[in-house]
Amino acid sequence: MSKVIVVTSGKGGVGKTTTSAAIAMGLALRGYKTAVMDFDIGLRNLDLILGVERRVIYDFIHVINGDANLNQALIKDKKCENLFVLAASQTKDKNALTKEGVKRVIDELKQKDFDFIVCDSPAGIEGGAKHALYWADEAIVVTNPEVSSVRDSDRMLGMLDSETYRAEQNQEPVKQNLLITRYNPARVDRGEMLTVEDIKEILGDVKLLGVIPEDDSVMNASNKGHPVILSESRASEGYKDVVSRLLGEELEMRFITGEKGFFKRLFGG
Secondary structure, eight states, X not given: OOEEEEEEOSSTTSSHHHHHHHHHXXXXXXXXXXXXXXXXXXXXXXXXXXXXXXXXXXXXXXXXXXXXXXXXXXXXXXXXXXXXXXXOOXXXXXXXXXXXXXXXXXXXXXXXXXXXXXXXXXXXXXXHHHHHHHTOSEEEEEEOSSHXXXXXHXXXXXXXXXXXXXXXXXXXXXXXXXEEEEEOHHHHHTTSSOOHHHHHHHHOSOEEEEEEEOOHHXXXXXXXXXXXXXXXXXXXXXXXXXXXHHTTOOOOOOSOOOOOOHHHHHHTO
16 A cells, blocks of 8 residues: 655755655665655756756646646656656746645556655645645654754644644544754754754654764765765665664664753753
8 A cells, every 4th residue: 555755844955855865765775666756846856866857858747737647757767666756847836736636646656556655845834835745644844953943843743733634534643753854963062953852842742753964975965866875874874764764663763962952951951
C-alpha cells in the first residue's frame, strides 16, 4: 500500500527540498519504488538537486491540466532505478494547483504501485503548502535550531492537525515527525542555537525523526545535482538514519550534544 509523505515547514530556507531529495533517494536505494513531487510551482528546485533538470519536458501542472500524461512527465532517475521525479512548473503560479487535481495525480501514482510518494512542499501556509499536505499520511516538519523557524514549525503542526483530508474525515491523524537540520553543537555551546531539548520544549510531543548536522557537503552536493545522501559526509549519515527510522528501525540519535537548554540558560537554571 502506498504511503504519502509530505516534507514541509513554515519558514523557507530550512532544507525541505534537500530533505525531500535525500529521503526519496534513500527509500529508493533501500528497494522501495518511490516518487518525489515538487509542489513549489513557479520556482522548481527539486529537479536541480536531483540533477534531472535537463530532462524535464512535462511537469506536474501539465499532468493536472491534461496536457500530458503521468508517464510522460515522470522522470526515472539514472542513479537509482526505483526513483521517479515529477517536476514543478516554472511558468505557472500556485493557483494552478487544486485539491482534486493533486488527488488525481496521487491516485494514479498509487495505481502504479509506488511504495512511497514524497511531496516536497513550498514554505509557508498558502495554497501550495496546503495542497502538498492535504492528502498526506505522514509528515516531516523541517526546522532549523532558531526560534523563528521553530515557531513557524509549530504553526505547521497545527495545520496538520486540522487542515488535511484525514482531519476533515475524522480519520487517524497524519503521523507527525520533526527533523532538525543545520545543527551545530559548537554554536549550541556558545548559546547561538537552540538545543534539541529547547526545540522539543517549544513544540511539545512530536516525534524527533532525526538531526542533520550543519555540513558544507549539503551545498556542494546540491550545486552538483547530487543528493547529499549519496555523498560521504556526516549529513549523509544523518539522512540515512532518518530513512531507517521512517522504515521502523530503532536507532540511537546521533549528532546531538547534551548542553544546557536555551530556557535554562536564559533563566539561570
